[in-house]
Amino acid sequence: MTRKPLTYSGVPLDRAAELRADADRIARLLKSATARFVPVWTQRHLIAGTTPDQTRAVTLEYSESVLEAAAVSPVFLGFDGDTPWFALGLKDSETPPQIGPGEFRILNEVVSLLPAREAATLAYARAMVIWHANHMHCGRCGSPAASTEGGHSRTCTNSACGHRSFPRTDPAVITLIEDQAGERALMGRQAKWVNGMYSTIAGFVEPGESLEESVMRETYEETGVRVADVRYLASQPWPFPASIMLGFRAKAVTTEINLVDDELEDCQWFTREDLRAFGKPGTPHADKRLPNPFSISRFLVDTWLAEKP
Numbered sequence: 078m079t080r081k082p083l084t085y086s087g088v089p090l091d092r093a094a095e096l097r098a099d100a101d102r103i104a105r106l107l108k109s110a111t112a113r114f115v116p117v118w119t120q121r122h123l124i125a126g127t128t129p130d131q132t133r134a135v136t137l138e139y140s141e142s143v144l145e146a147a148a149v150s151p152v153f154l155g156f157d158g159d160t161p162w163f164a165l166g167l168k169d170s171e172t173p174p175q176i177g178p179g180e181f182r183i184l185n186e187v188v189s190l191l192p193a194r195e196a197a198t199l200a201y202a203r204a205m206v207i208w209h210a211n212h213m214h215c216g217r218c219g220s221p222a223a224s225t226e227g228g229h230s231r232t233c234t235n236s237a238c239g240h241r242s243f244p245r246t247d248p249a250v251i252t253l254i255e256d257q258a259g260e261r262a263l264m265g266r267q268a269k270w271v272n273g274m275y276s277t278i279a280g281f282v283e284p285g286e287s288l289e290e291s292v293m294r295e296t297y298e299e300t301g302v303r304v305a306d307v308r309y310l311a312s313q314p315w316p317f318p319a320s321i322m323l324g325f326r327a328k329a330v331t332t333e334i335n336l337v338d339d340e341l342e343d344c345q346w347f348t349r350e351d352l353r354a355f356g357k358p359g360t361p362h363a364d365k366r367l368p369n370p371f372s373i374s375r376f377l378v379d380t381w382l383a384e385k386p
């Protein structure tokens with residue numbers, strides 16, 4: 078089965094990682110007439126237009142004032158053809174910087190309006206800018222750290238230390254758990270989510286465990302259900318702020334629900350018929366909704382729904 082890449086994957090750039098160590102080349106690309114900059118301000122992107130056929134991410138051309146607005150050196154993202162792309166982390170300010178047309182918006186709130194290629198590039202830029210903002214100092218000795226390798230590492234400026242760190246992506250597992258017959262799926266919701274939304278079961282991988290062990294532990298902690306037969310399905314970059322979601326299917330060994338760690342406010346078993354009725358007036362599930370269409374959780378649910386009528 079072929080399918081289109083999950084939202085936020087499929088960045089349409091050649092990352093050209095072999096160039097990152099060539100500081101002179103990167104500096105020339107930065108000031109070239111074709112260079113494009115993706116501005117990121119307080120984790121928001123500059124977006125113009127309000128309807129799907131008009132909405133576009135705004136990118137900037139090189140100018141001295143663009144560089145002066147940056148909080149950290151622009152990060153080399155790669156090439157689109159001959160065009161070099163950079164992420165531009167802007168300085169914090171009370172009001173949005175007047176740097177181009179449009180409005181600064183949170184990516185997850187505008188993603189459904191954007192072309193998939195733009196959404197993926199913005200997610201990549203966002204992840205890099207957030208990493209720099211959170212790693213201004215060396216984690217080993219506390220001295221200032223400098224952006225190196227085109228922004229793909231930071232190096233401690235204390236020559237006695239010299240510690241280098243690299244952009245982090247925190248692995249999180251997310252799992253559609255079905256009962257032994259494959260007729261019901263386990264879905265939960267957190268109190269802070271939008272009203273009525275239920276999702277598959279997710280949590281962060283801890284040091285010292287395999288992904289499969291993480292699925293088993295997280296599911297038990299959140300729902301009290303024991304699972305086995307954990308199978309990997311797909312993954313999705315999730316830079317909110319720094320994760321990659323690893324999608325699984327697993328089989329329940331027990332079915333009794335017990336909200337062990339109180340992370341979920343509710344958790345239930347749903348049949349396919351139940352899930353298809355989510356949001357449908359006149360059904361017991363009219364007040365519920367499926368995960369957002371661009372999320373891997375929705376992909377896991379849709380894949381499961383498609384397996385049986």
Ligand SMILES: [Zn+2]
Binds near residue numbers: 218219
């Ligand atoms: Zn250091």
